[in-house]
Amino acid sequence: xxxxxxxxxxxxxxxxxxxxxxxxxxxxxxxxxxxxxxxxxxxxxxxxxxxxxxxxxxxxxxxxxxxxxxxxxxxxxxxxxxxxxxxxxxxxxxxxxxxxxxxxxxxxxxxxxxxxxxxxxxxxxxxxxxxxxxxxxxxxxxxxxxxxxxxxxxxxxxxxxxxxxxxxxxxxxxxxxxxxxxxxxxxxxxxxxxxxxxxxxxxxxxxxxxxxxxxxxxxxxxxxxxxxxxxxxxxxxxxxxxxxx
Amino acid sequence: xxxxxxxxxxxxxxxxxxxxxxxxxxxxxxxxxxxxxxxxxxxxxxxxxxxxxxxxxxxxxxxxxxxxxxxxxxxxxxxxxxxxxxxxxxxxxxxxxxxxxxxxxxxxxxxxxxxxxxxxxxxxxxxxxxxxxxxxxxxxxxxxxxxxxxxxxxxxxxxxxxxxxxxxxxxxxxxxxxxxxxxxxxxxxxxxxxxxxxxxxxxxxxxxxxxxxxxxxxxxxxxxxxxxxxxxxx
Amino acid sequence: xxxxxxxxxxxxxxxxxxxxxxxxxxxxxxxxxxxxxxxxxxxxxxxxxxxxxxxxxxxxxxxxxxxxxxxxxxxxxxxxxxxxxxxxxxxxxxxxxxxxxxxxxxxxxxxxxxxxxxxxxxxxxxxxxxxxxxxxxxxxxxxxxxxxxxxxxxxxxxxxxxxxxxxxxxxxxxxxxxxxxxxxxxxxxxxxxxxxxxxxxxxxxxxxxxxxxxxxxxxxxxxxxxxxxxxxxxxxxxxxxxxxxxxxxxxxxxxxxxxxxxxxxxxxxxxxxxxxxxxxxxxxxxxxxxxxxxxxxxxx
Numbered sequence: 001x002x003x004x005x006x007x008x009x010x011x012x013x014x015x016x017x018x019x020x021x022x023x024x025x026x027x028x029x030x031x032x033x034x035x036x037x038x039x040x041x042x043x044x045x046x047x048x049x050x051x052x053x054x055x056x057x058x059x060x061x062x063x064x065x066x067x068x069x070x071x072x073x074x075x076x077x078x079x080x081x082x083x084x085x086x087x088x089x090x091x092x093x094x095x096x097x098x099x100x101x102x103x104x105x106x107x108x109x110x111x112x113x114x115x116x117x118x119x120x121x122x123x124x125x126x127x128x129x130x131x132x133x134x135x136x137x138x139x140x141x142x143x144x145x146x147x148x149x150x151x152x153x154x155x156x157x158x159x160x161x162x163x164x165x166x167x168x169x170x171x172x173x174x175x176x177x178x179x180x181x182x183x184x185x186x187x188x189x190x191x192x193x194x195x196x197x198x199x200x201x202x203x204x205x206x207x208x209x210x211x212x213x214x215x216x217x218x219x220x221x222x223x224x225x226x227x228x229x230x231x232x233x234x235x236x237x238x239x240x241x242x243x244x245x
Numbered sequence: 246x247x248x249x250x251x252x253x254x255x256x257x258x259x260x261x262x263x264x265x266x267x268x269x270x271x272x273x274x275x276x277x278x279x280x281x282x283x284x285x286x287x288x289x290x291x292x293x294x295x296x297x298x299x300x301x302x303x304x305x306x307x308x309x310x311x312x313x314x315x316x317x318x319x320x321x322x323x324x325x326x327x328x329x330x331x332x333x334x335x336x337x338x339x340x341x342x343x344x345x346x347x348x349x350x351x352x353x354x355x356x357x358x359x360x361x362x363x364x365x366x367x368x369x370x371x372x373x374x375x376x377x378x379x380x381x382x383x384x385x386x387x388x389x390x391x392x393x394x395x396x397x398x399x400x401x402x403x404x405x406x407x408x409x410x411x412x413x414x415x416x417x418x419x420x421x422x423x424x425x426x427x428x429x430x431x432x433x434x435x436x437x438x439x440x441x442x443x444x445x446x447x448x449x450x451x452x453x454x455x456x457x458x459x460x461x462x463x464x465x466x467x468x469x470x471x472x473x474x475x476x477x478x479x
Numbered sequence: 480x481x482x483x484x485x486x487x488x489x490x491x492x493x494x495x496x497x498x499x500x501x502x503x504x505x506x507x508x509x510x511x512x513x514x515x516x517x518x519x520x521x522x523x524x525x526x527x528x529x530x531x532x533x534x535x536x537x538x539x540x541x542x543x544x545x546x547x548x549x550x551x552x553x554x555x556x557x558x559x560x561x562x563x564x565x566x567x568x569x570x571x572x573x574x575x576x577x578x579x580x581x582x583x584x585x586x587x588x589x590x591x592x593x594x595x596x597x598x599x600x601x602x603x604x605x606x607x608x609x610x611x612x613x614x615x616x617x618x619x620x621x622x623x624x625x626x627x628x629x630x631x632x633x634x635x636x637x638x639x640x641x642x643x644x645x646x647x648x649x650x651x652x653x654x655x656x657x658x659x660x661x662x663x664x665x666x667x668x669x670x671x672x673x674x675x676x677x678x679x680x681x682x683x684x685x686x687x688x689x690x691x692x693x694x695x696x697x698x699x700x701x702x703x704x705x706x707x708x709x710x711x712x713x714x715x716x717x718x719x720x721x722x723x724x725x726x727x728x729x730x731x732x733x734x735x736x737x738x739x740x741x742x743x744x745x746x747x748x749x750x751x752x753x754x755x756x757x758x759x760x761x762x763x764x765x766x767x768x769x770x771x772x773x774x775x776x777x778x779x
Contacts, residue, residue: 003542003551003554003555003627004554004555004582004583004584004627005551005554006550006551006554006583007550008550011550011554014580014581017580018577018580018581021280021566021568021569021573021577022566022568022569022577023566023568024280024283024284024287024568025283025567025568027283027287028283028286028287030287031286031287031290034290035290036261040254044427045430046430048448050448050450051421052367052391052450052452053365053367053368053418053421053452053455054367054391054402054403054418054419054421054422054452054453054455055391055398055401055421055422055423055424055450055452056421056422056423056424057393057423057424057425057426057450058423058424058425058426059425059426059427059428059448060425060426060427060428061427061428061429061430062427062428062429062430063429063430063431063432063433064432065432065433067432068432068433068434086564089564090564090565090566092529092531093563093564093565093578094577094578094581094582095550095553095554095581095582096550096553097530097548097549097550097553098548099548100550119290119291119294120432121432122294122295122297122298123294124429124432125294125297125298125300125301126293126294126297127429128297128301128304128429129297129300129301129304131427131429132304135427137425137426137427138424138425138426138427139304139305139426139427139428140393140394140426140427140428140429140448143302144431148431148435148439151434151435151438151439152431152432152434152435155434155435155437155438156432156434156435158434159434212437213437214437215437215438215440216438217438220437220438240548241533243526243531243532243533244531280568280569280570280573283568
């Protein structure tokens with residue numbers, strides 16, 4: 001009898017193509033979330049007023065910020081969901097081991113980060129068109145330079161990837177022990193609410209600055225890359241001994 | 246209080262996303278959409294995005310209603326006019342700055358200056374004494390253009406109201422023009438690295454210079470009851 | 480060649496030993512029935528073999544490799560049970576397509592024919608199937624994958640009698656076409672008896688018996704007669720079942736170690752010697768007590 005031998009790489013590749021089909025709902029929720037984000041964005045994200053002796057000028061600002069934030073949340077939740085039992089068991093209906101399952105999940109999350117980041121950026125153009133058609137006030141055009149396009153794409157995709165990686169790690173912890181399902185939100189909101197004015201706030205602020213105020217794209221790429229790698233490999237290590245079904 | 250509203254919205258959003266996703270994936274007896282339908286829906290959304298991305302640069306850029314103008318040029322114009330006024334050379338400037346002129350016969354010894362509708366006048370006042378007492382006051386109004394970004398909004402500007410009532414020169418600021426615009430900003434991941442992001446940074450407004458040039462008889466005394474800055478031209 | 484080698488395999492959950500020092504071997508291309516009562520550890524054993532669970536101690540080798548996190552094992556083992564789930568986004572046909580991309584030996588023709596025979600609709604959703612239909616579909620996947628080690632855990636759950644018969648025939652025919660090692664777990668033997676070559680009987684996580692079906696048929700004998708005579712006769716014998724019949728009659732099942740001569744002697748002393756079907760032997764061997772449910776209701 002000859003046994004079929006299959007390499008890890010081959011299994012990951014097949015699992016990845018399978019997941020693109022099987023997890024298609026993730027993309028549907030993306031559409032829902034972004035459309036909702038676009039609707040929310042019509043309030044604008046800010047306003048500027050200038051006046052001179054003869055003019056009173058107010059400019060209402062609109063941006064894809066809300067859509068991007070919604071997309072981050074979507075990536076976070078989606079990543080948690082694919083760590084849940086039902087999804088993990090689906091993998092074990094076919095050829096897999098825990099490593100290949102984790103690797104193909106990461107590839108999948110990378111893909112949804114690319115798709116989510118790109119669509120979130122593009123969504124501002126839907127807003128522009130809608131504002132033009134529906135809006136009463138005049139429309140000031142801001143050109144997007146090619147460099148901004150590239151920066152935007154890289155940065156947004158990395159942001160989405162970071163949130164997906166955090167979600168995947170959180171989901172894995174919860175799968176390890178259900179206590180984390182309670183513990184993690186309590187810790188998070190505890191720091192958020194009680195932390196004001198104490199040392200926790202400084203930590204919180206440092207974490208925030210570390211990511212959200214990094215002004216060098218290269219450093220940002222390195223930071224997110226390292227963080228995502230740590231989170232993903234942490235998840236893979238934690239779940240490597242997990243039993244299924 | 247207000248700062249909690251977005252957080253609440255976000256929390257509701259998270260719950261909504263979660264329940265939506267879970268409902269769709271929970272192994273209940275109903276599947277909302279089949280795989281192929283979701284694929285079509287997603288492809289549809291993507292194509293709408295791409296079409297809009299293609300169309301949005303073609304949107305009118307405000308330059309249909311407004312002429313294009315270089316803000317730096319406006320600044321140079323403004324300086325040029327100002328210099329000319331200081332040097333008493335105003336009649337030689339480009340006629341495009343000229344708005345209107347009023348002539349009054351005035352033989353009194355004194356003239357009060359008053360602003361009708363505000364404390365300040367939107368124009369700077371330059372005064373040139375004539376060499377004779379000819380009993381005539383000439384009021385010349387000049388203006389340079391205003392612009393927002395690359396749009397000339399000069400055409401919207403109104404002239405000053407200038408009148409003499411008894412022994413007071415009544416000046417009236419033109420009505421303020423209110424303009425509202427919508428503008429798109431890049432999303433925060435872009436601004437984080439381009440350093441843009443402060444709302445006011447992105448717009449370039451230049452308000453033009455308005456000058457009221459008065460030519461008065463040699464010995465007329467001007468009484469400035471309001472705090473209006475008068476510059477006398479030598 | 481041994482496909483499965485299992486030495487003092489133990490699996491502990493909390494305080495209970497689900498598998499307790501289990502040792503056995505299963506050879507290539509045999510159809511083995513894994514028989515035991517509910518909770519005997521059948522499913523746990525199969526899941527360890529499939530690499531889902533980790534053994535607590537002992538050694539388990541599938542194709543001479545440890546199955547946990549092993550791609551070679553995963554690629555050559557398919558485990559079908561009734562808790563099986565497939566992604567909700569895929570239709571039945573798509574599930575078969577995906578399966579065929581994974582399993583190297585997947586037989587497309589077989590899966591299509593079975594799919595049509597059991598009148599599945601290509602666009603149907605797995606979660607909308609009834610329990611019996613799910614089992615049938617699982618069976619199609621399990622057979623078509625043609626894995627070197629194929630395991631069916633209670634495969635006929637929810638199937639009606641006709642489909643059960645079809646399943647067993649399909650299993651047998653495909654086994655003849657493409658011999659492989661098959662493990663079939665069930666709590667009753669009678670249905671699958673004709674299919675099996677070997678029987679592995681487990682109870683409380685321990686191996687009770689691992690013999691050929693043919694031997695199992697002759698493993699036990701029933702003795703019936705007056706209580707006193709039977710009691711006398713069963714001294715020094717291994718009794719696996721005993722039951723009182725009426726006031727002074729008794730029926731016992733003992734391990735068959737006697738020669739033909741002994742049997743004739745016993746018959747002479749008024750005892751009735753009968754053969755015991757292999758499925759009854761299994762029931763008696765795996766029962767928790769020596770008696771039966773009747774004993775519960777006997778108040779001394």
